[in-house]
Amino acid sequence: MTEDLCFFNKDALVTKGPKKSPLLLRLVVVAFAMVCGVYICSICLKQISPHTTAKFLNIRIFDQPCNSSDIEEWEKPFVHYPKPETFSREECACNPVRYFAIFSMQRSGSGWFETLLNSHINVSSNGEIFGKRERRASVSAITQTLDRVYNLDWLSSASKNECNAAVGFKWMLNQGVMEHHEGIAEYFKQNGVHAIFLFRRNLLRRMISVLANSYDKSNKPLNGTHKSHVHSSVEAKVLAKYKPKINATTLIAELKHVDNRATRAIDYFKSTRHIVVYYEDVVGNRTKLKEVQDFLRLPYRDLTSRQVKIHSGHLSKQVQNWDEIQKVLEGTRYESFLNLDYQR
Incomplete structure (x- = not known):
């Protein structure tokens, strides 16, 4: 009997009561969280002051486009505010930039002319970027390259620490210009690019320079190196010693071909904003450089170059065969080339 009683009491001690349902507890927790959330939000809303709102407004004003009220209406399509991907242009963000391209032919003074432009503190001209064939293989390849240049993402020795006012490059007519002129001209019109044509009046002098440069490439008289441009009179005298012999039979045909090529190039881009500059005019009258700066709307500077003619x-x-050349050109439209001269 005692054992039975003890057994009964033992069972009574270890027996657990029925579990309460967790659903009710969860509902209580959710309700408490909602009340707390509403309370916290109400406090936060009260703490937002007019001063904070003003800060938000200031940010919106900063993102507005740059003020262009001082730029004439006709000029606005030619004014740009690039946003390069390769560096921050924040300090120059509202400095307007003009795009340009120098169209020329080899041995027409384009290298010298470009160094003059690059001596301007606010100009970056990036050389013959279409010298590589893959960059001019198609209109698509050309426009991709142009986008990089004009977005200031084409880094070269021409890059400046000062804010750019004009950015461009030089482009030889035999580097895809004539083949893809329609697509290029359309790009220029859509993107407001200025075209600068630089040619020689005296195509005979250009021909002599082309032949001499070709000789220099093969023979390299300057200590085994080829130089298209020199910076000392000593080097210039060494290269000037070579006197080419011109093919008199094909001379007039070649002069006519070069002349027509320049004329067609100007005609292809007549619907774009452009200017035609002749090398001889720049050499003889430096005010021509002011005209170029005005064309690009640049602040005027005295432009210089270290290159030596x-x-x-x-x-x-x-x-070598001057007498023969003289006889061929006399009485033709190119006779003036025999005496058209200048000094630099």
């Missing part, structure tokens, strides 16, 4: 003096001293 290689072939100077009368043409009769620079060609």
